[in-house]
Amino acid sequence: MAQPVIQTIDLTKIYPMGEHHITALNRVSLTFERGQFAGLVGPSGSGKTTFLNLIGTLDTPTSGQAIIMGAEISALTPLQAAELRRRHIGFIFQTFNLFPVYTVYENVEFPLLLLGLPPAERRLRVMEALEWVRLAERARSRPTQLSGGQSQRVAIARAIVKKPAIIIADEPTANLDAENSFNILDIMLELNRELSITFLFATHDEKVIRYLRRKITLFDGRVAKDELLEPASTPPPAT
Amino acid sequence: MISFIIKGILRDRSRSLFPALIVAAGAMLTVFFYSYMQGGKNNFIETSARYQTGHLKVMTRAYAAESDLLPNDLALTGATGLVSNLRAEYPELIWKPRIRFAGLLDIPDENGQTRAQGPISGLAVELVADNRNENQNHRNLPEAEILNLKKGLIAGRLPEKPREILVGSVLASSLKINPGDRATIISSTLTGAMAIADFTVAGVIRFGVTPLDKTLVIADLEEARQLLDMEDAAGEIFGFYPDFLYRPQLAARMARDFNAKSEERARSSGEDPDFLPLILTLGEQGGLGDMIAIYDVYAYVLVAVFVAVMSLVLWNAGLMGSLRRYGEIGLRLAMGETHRRLYFSLLGESVIIGLIGSVAGTALGLAISYYLQTYGINAEAFTRTSEMMMTNIIKAQVTRVSYIIGFIPGLLATLLGTAMAGLGIFRRRTATLMKEFEA
Ligand SMILES: Nc1ncnc2c1ncn2[C@@H]1O[C@H](COP(=O)(O)OP(=O)(O)OP(=O)(O)O)[C@@H](O)[C@H]1O
Ligand SMILES: [Mg+2]
Numbered sequence: 001m002a003q004p005v006i007q008t009i010d011l012t013k014i015y016p017m018g019e020h021h022i023t024a025l026n027r028v029s030l031t032f033e034r035g036q037f038a039g040l041v042g043p044s045g046s047g048k049t050t051f052l053n054l055i056g057t058l059d060t061p062t063s064g065q066a067i068i069m070g071a072e073i074s075a076l077t078p079l080q081a082a083e084l085r086r087r088h089i090g091f092i093f094q095t096f097n098l099f100p101v102y103t104v105y106e107n108v109e110f111p112l113l114l115l116g117l118p119p120a121e122r123r124l125r126v127m128e129a130l131e132w133v134r135l136a137e138r139a140r141s142r143p144t145q146l147s148g149g150q151s152q153r154v155a156i157a158r159a160i161v162k163k164p165a166i167i168i169a170d171e172p173t174a175n176l177d178a179e180n181s182f183n184i185l186d187i188m189l190e191l192n193r194e195l196s197i198t199f200l201f202a203t204h205d206e207k208v209i210r211y212l213r214r215k216i217t218l219f220d221g222r223v224a225k226d227e228l229l230e231p232a233s234t235p236p237p238a239t
Numbered sequence: 240m241i242s243f244i245i246k247g248i249l250r251d252r253s254r255s256l257f258p259a260l261i262v263a264a265g266a267m268l269t270v271f272f273y274s275y276m277q278g279g280k281n282n283f284i285e286t287s288a289r290y291q292t293g294h295l296k297v298m299t300r301a302y303a304a305e306s307d308l309l310p311n312d313l314a315l316t317g318a319t320g321l322v323s324n325l326r327a328e329y330p331e332l333i334w335k336p337r338i339r340f341a342g343l344l345d346i347p348d349e350n351g352q353t354r355a356q357g358p359i360s361g362l363a364v365e366l367v368a369d370n371r372n373e374n375q376n377h378r379n380l381p382e383a384e385i386l387n388l389k390k391g392l393i394a395g396r397l398p399e400k401p402r403e404i405l406v407g408s409v410l411a412s413s414l415k416i417n418p419g420d421r422a423t424i425i426s427s428t429l430t431g432a433m434a435i436a437d438f439t440v441a442g443v444i445r446f447g448v449t450p451l452d453k454t455l456v457i458a459d460l461e462e463a464r465q466l467l468d469m470e471d472a473a474g475e476i477f478g479f480y481p482d483f484l485y486r487p488q489l490a491a492r493m494a495r496d497f498n499a500k501s502e503e504r505a506r507s508s509g510e511d512p513d514f515l516p517l518i519l520t521l522g523e524q525g526g527l528g529d530m531i532a533i534y535d536v537y538a539y540v541l542v543a544v545f546v547a548v549m550s551l552v553l554w555n556a557g558l559m560g561s562l563r564r565y566g567e568i569g570l571r572l573a574m575g576e577t578h579r580r581l582y583f584s585l586l587g588e589s590v591i592i593g594l595i596g597s598v599a600g601t602a603l604g605l606a607i608s609y610y611l612q613t614y615g616i617n618a619e620a621f622t623r624t625s626e627m628m629m630t631n632i633i634k635a636q637v638t639r640v641s642y643i644i645g646f647i648p649g650l651l652a653t654l655l656g657t658a659m660a661g662l663g664i665f666r667r668r669t670a671t672l673m674k675e676f677e678a
Pocket of ligand 2: 048049050170202
């Protein structure tokens, strides 16, 4: 069997809080194979965002290991961590986080600029990504001219344009209405199937949970439950 | 990537227009103040050269040692021959023999009794010789032009006839003198005897230089020689660069050369070295060199203060800008841009802003400076009470340095400010930066 995309062993994160400290993650051991469509659920403060930040190499663990694409993140230099993010990890945020001064096209192009791809290839890939999210005709718009759903679709295009192994999405639907939520979930599921990108969500949203193929429940920084869900259990969205 | 940065700058005014305007304002002020200081310095040097020191001045060694006292008993003798030699040997300069003397001006009433009296500093120059065009076979400029007499004349005319003098405007009004009035100059001869002679006031002159307007009386050189019993003598021989730009190094070299030859001659001929001609440059007279140096220090301090103030302002601006952009920075880091690359891209932005601002500010500063180089600012309020040899109209002067000095605060300070503010990128964790984006 192929190497897992993500593997954590006793992953622990402790935040100092003055005299005390908060154990945000407590010895979490999880493995994600390529192409999973998985989500972390659990009450507020249970450690979902903390886990995603560690997997995304935006933060470093207090103890334990996280092996991403074969690399143990504590052993990475900042430069190597940046390289890992640049090539293999895409982020989608609750608040979209597009660059406001750049056009939709330029926002999506940015990860490819970091990879140093030639202009012709960038063009091809950006347009392809925008077609995935059905926004090719808005390439020249500015983020301020888009609705929330459209903005999040641009953010998805920006995350997948470099065809990463992993996409990390922290509460991607929290700022969207039901229709837009289903819309982007459909798109993400389609990308997951076609490109076999591993999706890792953190969410409270029932709509998202219905789409998940794997649901991991965190409680107090620990894994409380880890369930594989039947694809059939996901109803097609009512549109 | 460069075009990505440039697009960002062009579209986001808060990171381009406003910083660039601040930079431009700083660069403009710096250029302007620098040029104005230079203008003031040049005004001072030029006025001193024309009326007091020349760019170079020949005196006897003994006279030079006490030149403040105008010791005409130690004057150069055989002045005519000496001047011809200088004109032959150093033809690139204009050489003018002069006598400066202290005395009293006595204004008689109808009965010949003293109506008014005041101390004067007399300046005797080749007025008659100039009128006769005697000095045409070498590089020459009439004294009337060197002393700016035509421009300064506010009443009467320039001397044309024998025994005519010009009187400074403040002196004229305090003694109530008008053109055509008779005036007696009282001084002392070489041997210490009383020297006294009658003159007619041809005109009243306003130099716009306070110390001159208060005391200066201009007479013809030959007539002063008769008055002071200084046959073929001259207290001082002035040397001028024809364009009236002082060249300190060149002047110093020429002075060294002349003085060495002069001493050599003294040693071989056994003459009294105290009465040999000696050249002093403008900088060596009356502490002018020190004053110029102090002036330069002021200029440097001014620029340094500007750089410091601008650095603070731009550092703050850079800091505010970067704080506002921590979210964007965090996002870019999350996407895998390296800290170093991000830092350099911020520095690149600040270089572009700094360059645009500096170029615009320098252009504006130069425009103002060129305008003031032509028209000047009337600084009478400041110079009226001053004893400095400066005209009231201070003109800016654009030098080569004017073109680059604005870039010090404009480019350097901007870059420095951003460099310091941007260090925060390295210190904060990416996850923290990201959070600031979401906030
Ligand atoms: N930078 C930090 N400093 C100190 N404590 C932190 C920090 N980040 C998170 N925590 C704490 O760690 C715990 C887990 O936080 P985390 O953000 O991972 O929760 P979450 O499951 O994402 O919650 P939510 O559903 O509200 O987003 C919480 O108790 C939180 O207060
Ligand atoms: Mg969270």
